[in-house]
Amino acid sequence: MSTVAAAGRSTGPAAMPWPGLMALFTAAFTAVMTELLPAGLLPPMGGALDVPEGRIGFLVTGYAAASFAAAIPVTAALRGLSRRPVLIGALLGFAVCNAVTAASSSYPLTFAARLLAGVMGGTLWAMLVGYAARMVPAERRGRAIAVVLAGITVALSLGIPAGTAVASALGWRAAFGLLAALGIVLAAWTRWKVPNFPGEPPAERTPLGRIAALPGILAVLSVTLLLLLGHQAMYTYVAPFTERTGFGRTGLVLLVFGLSTVAGIWLTGVLIDRFLRATLVGALLLLAAAMLVLGLAGDVPAVLPAAVAVWGVAFGGAPTLIQTALVNASGPADADVATSMQTTVYNAGIAGGSLLGGVLLEGAGPGVLPWAALPLVAASLAVVVAARRHAFP
Structure with missing residues (x-):
């Protein structure tokens, strides 16, 4: 039995696949935290990397620019691949980029890690909504998307303040280290609870x-x-x-x-x-x-x-x-x-x-x-x- 068939059979016509949807919710949360956390850590990161605070702000700008530039071409290039491995790859990419940020004492290296994280973010955001829509019956589609995108709201309202508090107590490197660990755990969770979906064969891809x-x-x-x-x-x-x-x-x-x-x-x-x-x-x-x-x-x-x-x-x-x-x-x-x-x-x-x-x-x-x-x-x-x-x- 294929993973997709199994997911569809276990879900049923009206059930919500909560473990899988919550994994996608956490992926949205992780992406927002990765993108915006530097904005709350300008003074300590600037001091550690020996650059003005404005250049730490550029870490957020660089992420957004890379996400903007990568979303369409990377998504188009990966359309033929099975969906879950691409999703796991993006989550592990976040983990690596956040680990490099936590360990780096070089601004150029940190900036490069942020650019790569932006590419991961552009890839992830292009997938999450469609993934949620495919996991549920059509009559539950809007609710499933709302659950996943609630990760953005929770990250903005609670996650960023909590990350800033962790950085104040344990140091900003610890905050990024925890994000890296979350990415690894989330990749395993996704492998366990999120169904796979096939990629699009070349003959079936809509231009x-x-x-x-x-x-x-x-x-x-x-x-x-x-x-x-x-x-x-x-x-x-x-x-x-x-x-x-x-x-x-x-x-x-x-x-x-x-x-x-x-x-x-x-x-x-x-x-x-x-x-x-x-x-x-x-x-x-x-x-x-x-x-x-x-x-x-x-x-x-x-x-x-x-x-x-x-x-x-x-x-x-x-x-x-x-x-x-x-x-x-x-x-x-x-x-x-x-x-x-x-x-x-x-x-x-x-x-x-x-x-x-x-x-x-x-x-x-x-x-x-x-x-x-x-x-x-x-x-x-x-x-x-x-x-x-x-x-x-």
Whole structure:
């Protein structure tokens, strides 16, 4: 009996394969931790590697750039291989890169390890959503994707603060060492509990251009780009925006946002399989309302955390809703390639939004940031409303 057949038989028509889905959840958690942990460790890493803190920040930039560049070509090159070995290879790649980072005293070596980790990240993100979709019946697809992508939210809201705390107590090298160990354990867990799926024979592979031209794909990618541009323009510069209000507790604001995203992704998991379009429209309306309130009254200390909480609930579920729509438009068989395109667009949105916010911050001050985010969020909502037939039925 093949592994796929066994997985399908044991899963049944309505069951959720929790051990396998939780392995994918942990893979998403590990990828986010690997990408963003240096941002919380700028002073100690800079001192140990004898470089300014800004160059430690480039470790995050290098990772994102490598992920952006690698997602589509690496995914296309690996389409013919069985899926589980590729997934395990990416997880072991994370383990090696984090181990090198933990041991390295050379900035060039550390930067090279981060570039390789970015390639692993681009490969992993292109696989996770499609993998989750193939592990469950179609009527459970949205919930399975929500479970896996919750790893992102947990990493942002709990993992990064915990990693920073470990680094404060035991040193930053210990934090990366623990991530390396987690990658090895996770690879074994994946081998044990995650089913294998065959690669695509050359004769059956849909060309990349044809996948991009499938009805609904362009609309979903457009919503992804517009949403990330607006969100990131505001989120990257929450600290200066918070300081202008006199609220003065950026850490608390970020904690409110992180906890609210957990609530948002939980709510999305409940609604997504029955009301994907309505839930996404509601989330984007809430997000637009939060930006409007921040623009009008964000300098009122009592209003700021409440508006940020609404923002977090709205944004927490939006990526899951959009990625589920993408898988529905492409079909699970072509989901890896479609998701690799979305990974590229996602990173472009992060980079573009951060750049836009930085330019506006320098030129007009933090008060203008919500007004820059609002039309981008509104544009993403307009695309969702217009693309009713194929992208968001």
